[in-house]
Amino acid sequence: MSKTSLSLALATALAGIVSMPAAIAGTPSGAFSIFKNCPYTNPSVTTCLYNVVSSGSFVIGNTTLPITSPITLQGGLESVGPSPLYDAVGAPTLASVPAKVPGGLLGIANPAPDWPFPLWVAFWSIVNSVNDVTATIELVDTVQTNFLQALYPPAPDSGEDPVAARLTVRVHLQNPFLGGTCYIGSPQNPIRINLQTATTNPPPPNQPISGEPGNSYYVWVDEANYVGYIQDDDNSLVDNSFAVPGASGCGNVALGLPIITSVLDFLVSGAVNLKVGLPSAAGKNTAIMSGDTSLAASAYVLASEQ
Known part of the structure; x- marks a missing residue:
């Protein structure tokens, strides 16, 4: 499906809604139920997005x-071209299941020789009881999108911006030793990931990598009334040009250690940064997010309510 045919398909969907019977206020039904958390009653929203990332890595x-677990990005768009992503209603806009960090606490932090003895004891006590560390991606600003660029990436020499989704995030690390306020990045100093399906042009030492637009087609729900939505399967969005700031807020003061909070943060966050290699300059980090994307006219979602 070309850019022109995609635009026509959505235009047809929006125009065809006038022939749809009035719906009773309720919850989107049938094939449109996946868009139930879209803010489809917002007059600025013409298109609903439901994107599930099923594989990839950071x-x-x-x-x-x-x-290893699905990451769902959902909400409403002003258009399939440049648009902010309006927050989902009744569910997170970005729903990320906490993922286990390979190596656990030993893989994310090691005690340094200058740690006070009580901190050493607390560290090894937690390792012996629960080594697991989880990482959760959290949005800290509005997602900016251009899904036409995802479905139909521009040629490298076109001069067009190939970015399909700009994510401003932080990574929440959790473990009884790290506590509940250990983050890589912050609202003031976030990780900015510019995802695309085209070929990247990163600073060294990273080399260019390419995404995958996937297989896009129109799913007919009611062909007689031109009702349906855009489905794009097996896409892959990538970025390996972003920088990652250091971790902060690490160290669980609830352990009752005789160390003031600022010192505990300095020691534990410092250990996390040393072990993970943070801060990490642009050209040393990579995001690959692969999955499926669904786009529907908000008017059809509204009309499917039951």
Whole structure:
């Protein structure tokens, strides 16, 4: 499906809605139920997005975080071209299941020789009881999108911006020793990931990598009334040009250690940064997010309510 045919398909969907019977207010039904959390009643929203990332990975500094559980990105768009992503209603806009960090606490932090003895004891006590560390991606700003560029990436020499989704995020690391406020990145100093399906042009030492637009087609729900939605399967969005700031807020003060909070943060966050290799400059990090994308006219979602 070309850019022109995709635009026509969505235009037809929006125009065809006038022939649809009035729906009773409720929940989107049938094939449109996946868009139930789209803010489809917002007059600025013409298109609903439901994207599920099922595989891929994040390379942050010296650490690779595989995507082993689905990550869902959903909400509303002004258009399939440049648009902010309006937040989902009744569910997170970005729903990321906490993923285990390979190596656990030993893989994310090691005690340094200058740690006070009580901190050493606390560290090894936690390792012996629960080594697991989880990482969760969290949005800290509005997602900016251009899904036409995802479905139909521009040629490298076209001069067009190939970015399909700009994510501003932080990574939440959790473990009884790290505590609940240990983050890589922050709202003031976030990780900015510019995902595309084209070929990247990263600073060294990273080399160019390519995404995959996937297989796009129109799913007919009611062909007689021109009702349906755009489905794009097996796409892959990539970026290996972003920088990653250091971790902060690490160290669980609830352990009752005789160390003031600022010192505990300095020691534990420092150990995390040393082990993971943070901060990590652009050209040393990579994001690969692969999955399926669904786009529907918000008017059809509204009309499917039951």
